[in-house]
Amino acid sequence: MNLNELTIKQAREGLDSGKFSSVELTQACLDRIHDHNEELNAFITVTDELALEEAKKADEMIARGEQKMLTGIPYSVKDAICTLDVRSTASAKILNNYIPPFDATVIRKIREQGAVLVGKTNCDAFGHGASNEQSMYGPVKNPHDTSKVAGGSSGGAAASVADHQCLFAIAEDTGGSIRQPAAFCGIYGIRPSYGRNSRYGIMPMASSFDTVGPMAKTAGDIAILMEVMAGVDEKDATTVADVVPVYDEEIGKLEIGNLRVGVPKEYFELEGLDEEVKNAVEAKIKALEEAGATIVPVSLPHTKYAIPVYYIAVPSEDSSNLGRIDGIRYGVQSDMEKLYDTYAHSREHGFPEEVKRRIMVGTYALSAGYYDAYYRKAQQVRTLIMQDFDTVFQDVDVLITPTSPFPAFGIGEKKDDVIAMYLADVFVSPASVAGIPGISVPAGMSKDGLPIGMQIIGPRMGESKILQVANVI
Numbered sequence: 109m110n111l112n113e114l115t116i117k118q119a120r121e122g123l124d125s126g127k128f129s130s131v132e133l134t135q136a137c138l139d140r141i142h143d144h145n146e147e148l149n150a151f152i153t154v155t156d157e158l159a160l161e162e163a164k165k166a167d168e169m170i171a172r173g174e175q176k177m178l179t180g181i182p183y184s185v186k187d188a189i190c191t192l193d194v195r196s197t198a199s200a201k202i203l204n205n206y207i208p209p210f211d212a213t214v215i216r217k218i219r220e221q222g223a224v225l226v227g228k229t230n231c232d233a234f235g236h237g238a239s240n241e242q243s244m245y246g247p248v249k250n251p252h253d254t255s256k257v258a259g260g261s262s263g264g265a266a267a268s269v270a271d272h273q274c275l276f277a278i279a280e281d282t283g284g285s286i287r288q289p290a291a292f293c294g295i296y297g298i299r300p301s302y303g304r305n306s307r308y309g310i311m312p313m314a315s316s317f318d319t320v321g322p323m324a325k326t327a328g329d330i331a332i333l334m335e336v337m338a339g340v341d342e343k344d345a346t347t348v349a350d351v352v353p354v355y356d357e358e359i360g361k362l363e364i365g366n367l368r369v370g371v372p373k374e375y376f377e378l379e380g381l382d383e384e385v386k387n388a389v390e391a392k393i394k395a396l397e398e399a400g401a402t403i404v405p406v407s408l409p410h411t412k413y414a415i416p417v418y419y420i421a422v423p424s425e426d427s428s429n430l431g432r433i434d435g436i437r438y439g440v441q442s443d444m445e446k447l448y449d450t451y452a453h454s455r456e457h458g459f460p461e462e463v464k465r466r467i468m469v470g471t472y473a474l475s476a477g478y479y480d481a482y483y484r485k486a487q488q489v490r491t492l493i494m495q496d497f498d499t500v501f502q503d504v505d506v507l508i509t510p511t512s513p514f515p516a517f518g519i520g521e522k523k524d525d526v527i528a529m530y531l532a533d534v535f536v537s538p539a540s541v542a543g544i545p546g547i548s549v550p551a552g553m554s555k556d557g558l559p560i561g562m563q564i565i566g567p568r569m570g571e572s573k574i575l576q577v578a579n580v581i
């Protein structure tokens with residue numbers, strides 16, 4: 109096995125026992141990136157020099173016996189997350205030259221562990237999309253089949269892990285951007301509860317939906333990463349002050365005989381649900397039942413409204429958040445004579461189509477006369493969707509659903525069909541609307557050799573339980 113193919117746990121053992129150094133491990137990842145990036149396009153920026161410097165420091169920490177869980181482990185960060193002194197474009201040309209003067213809180217915590225940043229990953233611009241085709245730096249290709257998308261918006265993050273260009277990735281999930289690409293690329297990715305991890309330094313898309321989480325090769329690695337990332341942050345007033353569970357210790361403690369798994373019928377009756385996806389997920393549910401879990405059919409009646417609610421509320425928040433990206437405060441400025449033209453030209457050329465669409469839809473939904481019909485109505489239905497989940501979680505511990513109705517689709521296949529692209533989020537948007545956690549885990553392969561993902565959803569702050577279930581699967 110090549111060093112870059114190791115999990116975090118395996119690499120930790122190898123580093124601590126002196127089998128190899130972080131410099132060697134890091135070099136293996138950088139070599140892989142340079143061999144494959146032209147084709148897969150997972151990285152926008154590769155930080156060779158910084159990575160080798162950090163790796164050297166990590167080796168020194170290990171030599172002094174001061175290592176922590178992530179010391180010397182190479183990772184990537186989605187380009188919509190701020191990294192100190194490392195270019196962060198959000199995959200939009202308007203931030204082509206933006207170098208943040210600070211680290212996002214979660215990145216600061218990972219850096220303090222002595223982990224090694226190998227680069228910044230491609231995504232749909234500002235997280236808007238489900239296929240990575242809304243990146244202004246070109247789409248990411250799926251490592252399992254380069255004619256297919258890697259998913260979105262965190263396609264580069266997913267491909268970077270699936271293709272063993274690094275050992276884990278940090279990404280952002282507003283409405284599925286961690287879970288869906290994880291499913292398409294055959295890896296693990298968790299969207300934590302809203303408020304579990306600090307959003308400080310995550311470029312805001314929709315502030316009441318945005319979360320930041322890890323992607324990795326095993327559920328155990330996700331548990332390690334969540335432990336490092338989670339917790340209250342004075343820089344994000346929406347973070348929750350609860351004690352962070354020791355996910356890594358709790359993950360093996362599932363008593364499967366006591367586990368109650370809800371299977372929401374709305375998710376399996378969807379028109380357009382691929383037969384192979386349905387069968388793969390049902391087979392996993394059956395296996396859990398055979399292992400002693402109780403399977404409970406449940407109903408989430410407002411599921412069908414999750415997409416319309418999401419695509420009104422999110423653009424509304426988006427249109428406000430993206431107001432700050434105007435060519436004046438940050439990034440690339442068009443040199444125009446009149447001030448208005450500077451704003452207009454910078455934004456016209458600096459944003460891709462989908463970002464402009466969101467700004468227009470959101471501005472419309474918030475405008476006087478339409479606010480009550482759209483934005484307020486969406487908020488009311490959002491509450492109903494949350495109540496659906498609250499009700500079922502009185503009876504079950506977790507819910508199991510497919511992550512996506514289909515495996516990865518072809519590059520170009522849905523790009524010009526906006527509604528079809530939005531509908532790709534059908535299984536990932538409900539948990540986002542409700543602010544609850546979900547993890548995508550590999551559930552097999554299609555006959556065409558494409559990964560199939562299964563989603564485990566938990567109640568608010570229920571990360572530990574979904575990690576336990578992910579681990580036994």
Ligand code: GLN
Pocket residue numbers: 234235236237238260261280281282283284285286313422533
């Ligand atoms: N497909 C979703 C969207 O376009 C994903 C967004 C996200 O999670 N960043 O809004």
